[in-house]
Amino acid sequence: MLEGKVLVAQGGGPTAVINQSLVGTVLESRKFRNVSLVYGALHGVRGIINEDFVDLTQETTHNLEMVGETPSSALGSCRDKPDLKYCQEIFKVLRAHEIRYFFYIGGNDSSDTTRIVAEEAQKADHPLVCVHIPKTIDNDVVLNDHTPGFPSAARFVTQAFLGANLDNRSLPGVYIGVVMGRHAGFLTAAAALGKKFPDDGPHMIYLPERTFRLENFIADVKSAYDRFGRCVVAVSEGIHDEAGVPIATQLAKQVERDAHGNVQLSGSGALAELLCSEVKEKLGLSRVRGDTLGYLQRSFIGCVSDIDQREAREVAEKAVQFAMWGETSGSVIIERTGYYSVDYRLVPLAAVAGKTRTMPDEFISASGTDVTDAYRLYLRPLLGKSMPDQYRLRRNTVAKILT
């Protein structure tokens, strides 16, 4: 095993359990004798090039455990998308601080950064093990059964639509809820898991895996409204037309792009507004309401899947073990080994880096606006225990007297 320091950083959007992976990395690293110190980089890769490090070896176990239960990235994050030059800067700093193990907790883009840094070290024949620890609420990292962060966000989305459906049932109308997920519809699809009775919403789910056609959407809403006297719809922020242009940006005056060249879809209620006004106009309905679940779905405290918490911890523990015993860079993936159980495996960074997973066809109904039972079975154990449930009054109708 290499003697020296460990560095851990968090990249991309926060999740409810990303700190479990941070804590798992720190606590597991501290068990290894060859590890002298454990550093954390503040605000992801930007903290590395700025040498903004904190010494996590000095943290108490209690405080680490408490931080582990706190949502969002405790070290801070950033949206920088490092190119080769940026990664060379990272490598320079890691070498200067005698970092032997670099753990980067993040999504697709972070795995790509990890890959380039590992390649730089190899080119320089410098002893450095780089391991990517997966996280993302979008669930779009390839090879993984699912990624830490997704189950808790999915739990939030399930509970949100369960409540929104009850609200809509009480005061009937059309309700449109917009969910995060640029390319992958896994999170939007979680809206289906709160359905219990045959007339429960969401009555339609629009995913980025299928082309969105406004005229079909309007017809679907009309059909559901005619049938149920109300309509609840779950929509992914990433829905797009046949040319792949996001519906959200077709009406935006100014298109905002992030460092990855991605059009900004979150942090704006524009899509919900657009869809609501189309329904009002085309169908002449008055009570049409839209919510954009926004940042709540990834950082809400107190709505966490216990399965997700444990796996986010485990995946980091395993990352440290793979790094120490194998001395190989890679990305840790989660594989499903039973219903429900998982195991972890290290795969080459290139197998994961920069790739995007989307929902397989078997999870999407033939109509394209619902999920299949296969998806329900897939997601259910991930949501964790003590999922709240809904109940209804039975309809013992009283005979009318006056009418």
Place this chain on the structure above:
Amino acid sequence: MLEGKVLVAQGGGPTAVINQSLVGTVLESRKFRNVSLVYGALHGVRGIINEDFVDLTQETTHNLEMVGETPSSALGSCRDKPDLKYCQEIFKVLRAHEIRYFFYIGGNDSSDTTRIVAEEAQKADHPLVCVHIPKTIDNDVVLNDHTPGFPSAARFVTQAFLGANLDNRSLPGVYIGVVMGRHAGFLTAAAALGKKFPDDGPHMIYLPERTFRLENFIADVKSAYDRFGRCVVAVSEGIHDEAGVPIATQLAKQVERDAHGNVQLSGSGALAELLCSEVKEKLGLSRVRGDTLGYLQRSFIGCVSDIDQREAREVAEKAVQFAMWGETSGSVIIERTGYYSVDYRLVPLAAVAGKTRTMPDEFISASGTDVTDAYRLYLRPLLGKSMPDQYRLRRNTVAKILT
């Protein structure tokens, strides 16, 4: 005690605990020998004039208890604002069905309906006891220390901003969260309860009890951003200019009004959009994000205050007792008798009906954009037990080598 039937109905916007009041009314009524049957009206007062009744006497205790824990109005609700003629129709139906006790669970408008129906019965010298059972997430019913539904919604808002602040701390920028509450800022003010560290947001809170000036808002955001490198803001949907015109409607092309003549403020992200674009434009900041908490804050399942649940049950139990033993119409109010304990009292309907309570000055800081410790003390016990907490890493900074 009057021999005959009980009728219960739910009015206005749903809450997370309004079904506890329904269940409290049903179970307590069923203990009284003079009560022959307990009816529920579907969709509030509209269900009464349509004679859409269900017989709740036939419900099992188990199912009632489960419904009690389910958010939103199990009987359904409506937004009708009954005038005198409408109330006379209600009275006609109550008389035809030999209803002796009418319990109406709702807010200010519902209490006014209860008052008019009670007056009609009195005019006709007809034996009918009408009791208003308070609920509203806005907490704007006069004479009450607080109203059932508010504590759970406040818990949601507290947790939402706690998470949003952590998210914003991880990826710094400006975050604006819009909270329900047309005239009263109690719910928006709950955003302050998640603050733990001195630099935690929300850094400003804008309430409908104070005049909103866009130029001051922009200056406040700039000042907080300069100080913290980021800024989290809580805004009430009801903020208005000096003339009392809601900011949300100043940009709306079409203004939608409900049956009460109120301009529609919820179910639209327009206010967050407006404020975000003003901040971007005036301060030249790029990462500005807005969320509208929307319907989630009143119907989210699994984020309920245990205190709220119990009080929503108790207030209905007491309503039934007051009605049976006192044979007097009225509204039940919640009084604080200790820290923390409450008691219930019946007051004349006219003392509550149609009045609106707003936040007292002692709860709002001199700056007008924060709450006082008096408010924190007021709200804290209402949020209930097991409130999630946040923790941070301690900053044991590592010396830089390269820079």
